Amino acid sequence: MQDTLTTEHKTGADIEATTMKAAVITAPKAVEIQKINMPQPGAGQVRIRLEGCGLCASNIPVWEGREWFSYPADAGNPGHEGWGVVDAVGEGVNNVQPGDRVAALSYNAYAAYDMADADKVVKLPDTLAGKPFPGEPLGCAMNIFKRSDIAEGQTVAILGIGFLGALLVQLAKHAGARVIAISQREFSLETAKACGADEVIPMDDHYKIIEKVKELTNGSFCERVVECTGKEWPLNLAGELCAERGKLIIAGFHQDGMRQVNVQLWNWRGLDVINAHERDPQEYIKGIKAAITAVESGIIKPEKLYTHTYAMDNIAEAFGALARRPDGFVKALITY
Structure with a gap:
C-alpha cells in the first residue's frame, strides 16, 4: 500500500x-x-x-x-x-x-x-523564528546539566570550554554555582568569562592547575567537575579536582579508544562517576524541549x-x- x-x-x-x-x-x-x-x-x-x-x-x-x-x-x-x-x-x-x-x-x-x-x-515556537537552532547539541547540554546535579552554593569546575562547556558555564551560573573554567585556548577562557565563569585557569600544567584549584577552594576542591574535552589527560585531571564524595561528570565524547584513569584516586575519594551522554532518542527529545525553554527564558544564550x-x-x-x-x-x- x-x-x-x-x-x-x-x-x-x-x-x-x-x-x-x-x-x-x-x-x-x-x-x-x-x-x-x-x-x-x-x-x-x-x-x-x-x-x-x-x-x-x-x-x-x-x-x-x-x-x-x-x-x-x-x-x-x-x-x-x-x-x-x-x-x-x-x-x-x-x-x-x-x-x-x-x-x-x-x-x-x-x-x-x-x-x-x-x-x-x-x-x-514563534519566539525563535529566524534564529538558528541546532537542537541536538543544545539538548545534549541540557541533559548533561540535569545529570550533573549542580546546585546553588557548589563549586563546579568545567574542563574544556567549547560550545558544550560554554553552555554548561551558563547553566551552572544560573543554578547559583561558583564556576571555575579550565581550557587551553586564551579565546576559550575569554568565552568562559563572557558566559559568567568566576575563575578561569589555563589548561597547561597538570600540577599547577591542581594547586590553583586547591587554593581557590581552601583545599576542599570541587563538588562537581565536568570534563568536556574527550581526552585522557583532562579526564584524569578532572578526578584530581573533585572533592571527596563529589561527582565527576564525563561529558566529553570519548570515541577514539581506551583510557587509563586513576581508579585508585576515584575510589579513595568516593567519587560518583557519571557518563552523561544519553542514547535513548526520547531523552534527547526531552533535552531539546528543555533547551527551547532555556533559550526563550534567557538561561542559555547560544547565539x-x-x-x-x-x-x-x-x-x-x-x-x-x-x-x-x-x-x-x-x-x-x-x-x-
Missing part, C-alpha cells in the same frame, strides 16, 4: 524537484557536493527542508579518517544537528505538518533535505557562540576549521 503523502504548497520548479544537493565525504579529508534523489517520507516520517546544521566535534574522525570507517559516507552524513521547515509528511503523522519549523534528530543533515521519524522532531557560518559548497573549509579550531572558533553552522 502506498503511503499517503502531504506536501507543503509549492509553485514553479519546486513542484518538479526530484533531486537535491548533499555533501558526501568520499575519502578522508575529501568531500563532494553531489546531486542525489530527493528522499520521500514513509509512514511515520517527515521530510525537512533544512535551514542549517551544526558541526559537531564527533565529525572529526569521519573527516580525518579512521581504519574502521568505510567511504564514501552516506550522503549528508554525519550531519545530525539540523533544523528547518517540515516539507512533507508520511501517513499517520499528526504531531507536525508542512510549514512547521522544527529541530530534528536526523543523521544525514549536510544536505538540502533530510528525513526524520515524526517522534524525533520538536516544533520550534554568541555561533562564531562561524559556511555555505554547503564550503563545507570542506568548515571541516578543516572544526579540526584546527582557529582562534575565535567555538561553533560552526552550515546554512542552506
Whole structure:
C-alpha cells in the first residue's frame, strides 16, 4: 500500500524537484557536493527542508579518517544537528505538518533535505523564528546539566570550554554555582568569562592547575567537575579536582579508544562517576524541549557562540576549521 503523502504548497520548479544537493565525504579529508534523489517520507516520517546544521566535534574522525570507517559516507552524513521547515509528511503523522519549523534528530543533515521519524522532531515556537537552532547539541547540554546535579552554593569546575562547556558555564551560573573554567585556548577562557565563569585557569600544567584549584577552594576542591574535552589527560585531571564524595561528570565524547584513569584516586575519594551522554532518542527529545525553554527564558544564550557560518559548497573549509579550531572558533553552522 502506498503511503499517503502531504506536501507543503509549492509553485514553479519546486513542484518538479526530484533531486537535491548533499555533501558526501568520499575519502578522508575529501568531500563532494553531489546531486542525489530527493528522499520521500514513509509512514511515520517527515521530510525537512533544512535551514542549517551544526558541526559537531564527533565529525572529526569521519573527516580525518579512521581504519574502521568505510567511504564514501552516506550522503549528508554525519550531519545530525539540523533544523528547518517540515516539507512533507508520511501517513499517520499528526504531531507536525508542512510549514512547521522544527529541530530534528536526523543523521544525514549536510544536505538540502533530510528525513526524520515524526517522534524525533520538536516544533520550534514563534519566539525563535529566524534564529538558528541546532537542537541536538543544545539538548545534549541540557541533559548533561540535569545529570550533573549542580546546585546553588557548589563549586563546579568545567574542563574544556567549547560550545558544550560554554553552555554548561551558563547553566551552572544560573543554578547559583561558583564556576571555575579550565581550557587551553586564551579565546576559550575569554568565552568562559563572557558566559559568567568566576575563575578561569589555563589548561597547561597538570600540577599547577591542581594547586590553583586547591587554593581557590581552601583545599576542599570541587563538588562537581565536568570534563568536556574527550581526552585522557583532562579526564584524569578532572578526578584530581573533585572533592571527596563529589561527582565527576564525563561529558566529553570519548570515541577514539581506551583510557587509563586513576581508579585508585576515584575510589579513595568516593567519587560518583557519571557518563552523561544519553542514547535513548526520547531523552534527547526531552533535552531539546528543555533547551527551547532555556533559550526563550534567557538561561542559555547560544547565539554568541555561533562564531562561524559556511555555505554547503564550503563545507570542506568548515571541516578543516572544526579540526584546527582557529582562534575565535567555538561553533560552526552550515546554512542552506
